[in-house]
Amino acid sequence: MRELLDWLDDRTGYRGLLKSALFERIPGGARWRYVWGSTLTFALFVQFVTGLALWAAYSANAQGAWESVYFIQNQMLGGWILRGVHHFTAQVTIILLVLHLMQVLIDGAYRAPREVNFWFGLGLLFLVLGLSLTGYLLPWDQKGYWATKVATSIASMTPVVGPAMQQLLIGGAEYGHHTLTRFFALHAGVLPAGIVLLVVGHIYLFRRHGVTVSEKGREKPDGFFWPEQVLRDGVASLAVMATVLGLVLWTGGADLGAPADPTEPYAAARPEWYFLFLFQWLKYFPAGWEVVGAQVIPGLVVGLVAAMPIIGQWRLGHRFNLGVAASLLLGIAVLTWTARAEDAADPDFVSARAAAEVVDHRIGELASSPSGIPIGGGLALLRSDPLTQGPRLFEANCSSCHRVDGHDGLGRIPTDEAAASDLAGYGSRQWLSGLLDPERIATPEYFGATEHANGRMARFVQRGVAGMSPQELQDLQKVIMAVSAEAALPGQASLDAAAQTDIAEGRALISSEAINCTRCHTFGDMTEGDVGPVLSGWGSRAWMLGLLHDPEQEEYYGADNDRMPAFGAEGILSEDEMGLIVDWLRGDWYRSPAR
Amino acid sequence: MSDDKAENGAEPRRNFIASVGALCVAAAASIVPLAAGAAALFDPLRRGRRDLSMILVTKLSSVPEDGAPKKFTIETDRVDAWTTYENTPVGAVYLRRTPTGVAALNVVCPHAGCFVGLMPDKSRFGCPCHKSSFDLDGVVNDANSPSPRDMDALEVEVRNGDEVWVRFQNFLPGREEKTAI
Incomplete structure (x- = not known):
């Protein structure tokens, strides 16, 4: 062994190199206050290692970036820890850089002959900030997308060359595949290469000039880099690593928001802290x-x-x-604090952040469903989700007349009165029971604000139902069960299944003397005068889609339609959009199994 | 060393030629990868813009009759490098009825490119990023707004009585004049 090492030393001179690297003389001995530079080197090392591992799983394109990060975060072994460590070490690096810089300034270690090394350090600070800026976009989620848009917009404001610069940076006129390939090339290639060069130069110059020792510090005997200082550096690096790991475990790792969507406002866009x-x-x-x-x-x-x-x-x-x-x-501290305080005091921002968190959580549920992420990616998955899209479409298209539980779909209470029924639970037994309640049918919750407030249905409820005997009311309950079962609401499936007998009786009672729905409504083949909407399939997906398509069709309201637009026939909404609204109202969306 | 050179005038001269020659040879050898790399890097500058013809956005009946703005997604074919998307959302506009027809505003903030929102009470537009504020015509309505110009109005046409067509364009943010991207 000894001979082999001698041979190696003869050919390479490695011992001399090792000796000069390790047995660097430290005037005044090893000290804790010299650890900052080493912790930074360690932090950069962590970023290189975790970054390479992330690289091996990341896909830099607009259709795969979010999806690959989702896979790293949720499917790969320890992926969330890997990403979390990369994410938090980036932030710790910034803090360490500022600490290091402040120490250099306070100690006067930036003055002659160390000017060039100070500039190298400053260069490193900007390269690290560049890494943060480019890394923020790579997951291609709403948060990073919109924050980076602002950053590249600022680049485009540069006089004369700005527009060309922005176009080069984002790889075209608009954000797309090449924005990611370029940001990734910067993040994983250009900037780290610059960091390696500057770190090597920085350490070389540091060794050339030695540590800056105060007068008092010189009184102690000299020490060596190995092992006294290395031990201290190692302990400090371990403390850095423990902090990062603590942050990862405490926060559950780095966030991954909803996939970037250029058409969906993201009011909660903020840069990294x-x-x-x-x-x-x-x-x-x-x-x-x-x-x-x-x-x-x-x-x-x-x-x-x-x-x-x-x-x-x-x-x-x-x-x-x-x-x-x-x-x-x-100044930086005050500005940062002001930004946080202003956001915390801004109800619009707070609600936007809350709304964003709901979507962020939901996309996780959808992506982890058995059907997984389709070829269209996370965005396609989200756009076809009734739970998140339904309320938006309802708010935009239905809430000028209808409400759900009194609000506009997005949880806001409109200032003007409802002009049509409240659709929360439409199709359910409760909804139907309320409609058939003499006290409630003529309130704004049901027909109160419509032409039907004084129509035949209201008259039937207010006179017929109000005068029913207890036995007839019991029969009416069974009819309600039967008609509500037509909706086949997913949320009522177990109730419907448990009441098969009552439902069967209800179906027969629907044309009974006292109740006689079929005097006006068609139910199966029972009909007398087809005045009101057909009750076969009432509240089902197909029935509601038909109503949305055109409420003036014979099997719906015909000429009695009040103000409801023909959303499908007039081309106001697409089939998909109507489907999303209907599925949302019917509570028909993917639910992740309870954990 | 320098004395030697001074004595023998030919050597510095030969050295000079050799130096220039070495630099030239190195440059000639490097120019191929540098030029090939630069050409591809600068390629985005010659990428054309999206086709700027009018796009059918919606039916006139979908635009609220009371003059309130409503957000509509712009869908058209889009080529992103190697992927061609058919009928994909490329942006959004606020449409609003005016006495003379329909007006369209791009939702992107002319300040720094965020997505301008319509306040819940539908009284004005506000940008969530740096608090630019615009009235419903898209005109800056607050002296503290950092936006250098009004929201970007787009060309609108109502065709065949009920189709709303918009010439969808994005503009460079952060400058007073509207410069199409």
Whole structure:
């Protein structure tokens, strides 16, 4: 063995290299305060390792990015931990960088002869911020999509070259496949290569100039990098790793929002927290001053920081630099805090965030359903989900007349009165019982605000039903069961199945002397005068789709239709959209099995 | 060393030629990968825009008669690099009836490209990102709005009595003039 190593040393000289790397002399001995640079190197190492593993599972295209990240997060062994570690180490890296930078400034370690190393460090800070910015888009979820849109919009504001720059950055006129391939090339190729170069240069220059030791620090005997300092660095790196892992376990890992949708507003778009100060900053620039706020002033500030080693040579330069750094930090802290406080106090933002979380959760349920993610991807899955799309379509198309449980579908109570029935539970026994309640049929909850308030149905309920004997009312209950069973509501399936006898009796009682629905309504082959809507299949998916298609068809309201538009016949809604509304009202959507 | 060179005038001269030659040869050898790489990198600049012909958005009867704006998704064929999407959503507009017909506003905020929302009480438009505010005509209605221009109006036509057609376009954000992307 010894001979082999000798041979290797003879051919490579590795021992000398190792010796100079490990037995670096540290004036004044190893110290805890020297660990920051090593923790940063360790954090970058973590990002390289986890990043490569993520790379091996990630697909950079608009139809596969979200889906592949979903798969990493939810299906791959430990995928959520891998992604969580990558996500939180990125944030910890930013914090460590700022700490490191502040220490260098306070210790005066940026002044001659260490100027170039200070610039290398500054370059590293921007490369890391660049990694954050590009990485935020890669999952292709709503949050990253809309936040990055703002960032690339800001790039397009650059005078003269802005539009071309934006087009190059996003790989075309609009966001698409090439936006992801380019961001990924930057994130996994260009920026890490720059980081490696700068880190090597940074460490080389650091070794060339040595640590910056205070006068007091020199009193102690010198030490060596190995093993005293390495031990301290290792403990600090372990603490960093423990913090990151703690964050991952505590939060359950990195978020994955709903897939990016250019047509769906995302009012909760915010950049990552360490960019919030810039976001807030931009609010203070009036129309026409965006470039000044987003580019000129930040550029000048960066220029000022870069000039610190030169400024520091003057008599009061160091104090000036410290003052600038402290004010910058304070300004950033205040802006970040203001951004958070303003959002927390903004009811629109709070409700937008809550609504977004509902969708984020729902897409997870859908993607984990047995049918999985279709070829159209997560977006197709979401767009065909009645639970999330139904309320939006209802709000946009139905809520000017109808309500569900008194609200407009999205949970808001409209200021104007309802003009037609409340459709919550339409088709259910409860809904029908309410309709047949003499006290309720003429309220706005049912026919109160429509032409039917004084129609034949209302008269029948208010006179006929009101005068029924207890036995007849019992029969009416069975008829309600029978007619409601026609709807075949998924939520009522077990009730319907348990009441087969009552339902069968109800079907027979429907044309009985006292109840006699069939005097006006058709039910099966029983009919006398077909005045009201057909009751066969009442409330079923097909029945409701027919009504939405055109309520003036004979089997629905015919000429008695009040104000309901023919959504299908007039081309107001597509078949798919009508299906989503109907399925939502009928409570017919995928439910994940209770865990 | 420098003295040697000074004594012998031919050597620096030969060195100079060799240096220039070395640089030229290296540049010539590198130009192929650099040029090929740059060409592909700059390819997006020559990608054409989407076809800007009028798109059928909806039926006139779907636009609220009381003049309130309503959001409509724009669906058309779209080519994204290697994928051709048929009839896919590419953006959205707010349509609103006016005394003379129908007006269309692109939902994208002219400030920084967020999705402008219609306030729940339908009294105005507001951008959730940097709080730009517009009245229902799309005109900036708040001196504190950071938006440099009004919401982007789009060309609308009502054809065959009841079809609403819109020329859907996006514009560069953050500048006073409307520049089509």
